[in-house]
Amino acid sequence: MSTILSDSLxxxxxxxxxxxxxxxxxxxxxxxxxxxxxxxxQLFKGIxxxxxxxxxxYLSFLVPGxxxxxxxxxxxxxxxxxxxxxxxxxxxRLLVTPTRRVAIVAGDLGNQAVTTVVQxxxxxxxGLLAGARFPGGAPAALALLAAAxxxxxxxxAFSIAVALLVRKQESIIAIFNFLGLPLAFLSSTLMPAxxxxxxxxxxxxxxxxxxxxxxxxxxxxxxxxxxxVDSHLLxxxxxxxxxxxxxxxxxxxxxHTA
Numbered sequence: 001m002s003t004i005l006s007d008s009l010x011x012x013x014x015x016x017x018x019x020x021x022x023x024x025x026x027x028x029x030x031x032x033x034x035x036x037x038x039x040x041x042q043l044f045k046g047i048x049x050x051x052x053x054x055x056x057x058y059l060s061f062l063v064p065g066x067x068x069x070x071x072x073x074x075x076x077x078x079x080x081x082x083x084x085x086x087x088x089x090x091x092x093r094l095l096v097t098p099t100r101r102v103a104i105v106a107g108d109l110g111n112q113a114v115t116t117v118v119q120x121x122x123x124x125x126x127g128l129l130a131g132a133r134f135p136g137g138a139p140a141a142l143a144l145l146a147a148a149x150x151x152x153x154x155x156x157a158f159s160i161a162v163a164l165l166v167r168k169q170e171s172i173i174a175i176f177n178f179l180g181l182p183l184a185f186l187s188s189t190l191m192p193a194x195x196x197x198x199x200x201x202x203x204x205x206x207x208x209x210x211x212x213x214x215x216x217x218x219x220x221x222x223x224x225x226x227x228x229v230d231s232h233l234l235x236x237x238x239x240x241x242x243x244x245x246x247x248x249x250x251x252x253x254x255x256h257t258a
Contacts, residue, residue, distance in 0.1 A: 063127035147211070
């Protein structure tokens with residue numbers, strides 16, 4: 001176990017170094033979510049006048065959704081770094097070392113987790129500066145960060161598994177573009193579920209993006225429903241474990257066809 005942990009930490013550091021050397025990259029990954037935050041915040045702010053809207057401020061309502069959507073969309077490109085490692089021969093050399101496959105995956109997920117937390121804190125900070133208020137306080141905000149990390153881990157593991165199977169950046173981009181935005185818009189990211197058509201509500205209940213957003217929206221409650229938070233975090237954790245397991249098994253398929 002200590003070997004897996006030390007290998008994972010070493011690989012997290014390997015993935016983080018390029019990011020730390022290029023802080024402009026991290027800055028630019030936050031530009032699009034910020035545009036969404038203020039563009040959608042203005043575009044849909046009138047829906048707060050509709051009967052049954054759960055919060056008086058649409059910006060406050062939107063911030064948790066943008067945090068989760070950003071975690072999903074940014075982690076979806078995790079597989080592209082694997083394709084580059086394949087092309088350079090780095091992955092093949094790594095696979096002949098005693099390093100466990102789960103440690104290799106954990107290294108990438110750790111990098112995604114750090115990036116997700118930084119981006120989420122920036123979005124939360126900008127939301128607060130713009131006037132969003134979260135009565136749920138710091139505990140509910142920490143629950144949102146946990147949900148964002150689990151969403152990031154789920155989609156990063158999926159992206160890596162796809163990379164190991166298809167080995168082409170173009171294929172990863174095409175598959176994730178096909179799934180990413182539809183998943184975001186078929187969730188409660190932009191509006192309450194009760195305002196959606198019934199068929200979208202049904203999809204939203206099974207959508208991991210909605211699970212994460214449901215956790216985050218507890219920040220808007222003066223009294224946090226911790227049962228709801230715990231259950232949805234467990235859903236996300238279970239899905240993340242399944243995807244990470246499938247991702248680790250994908251290494252076998254890659255080695256058998258290499």
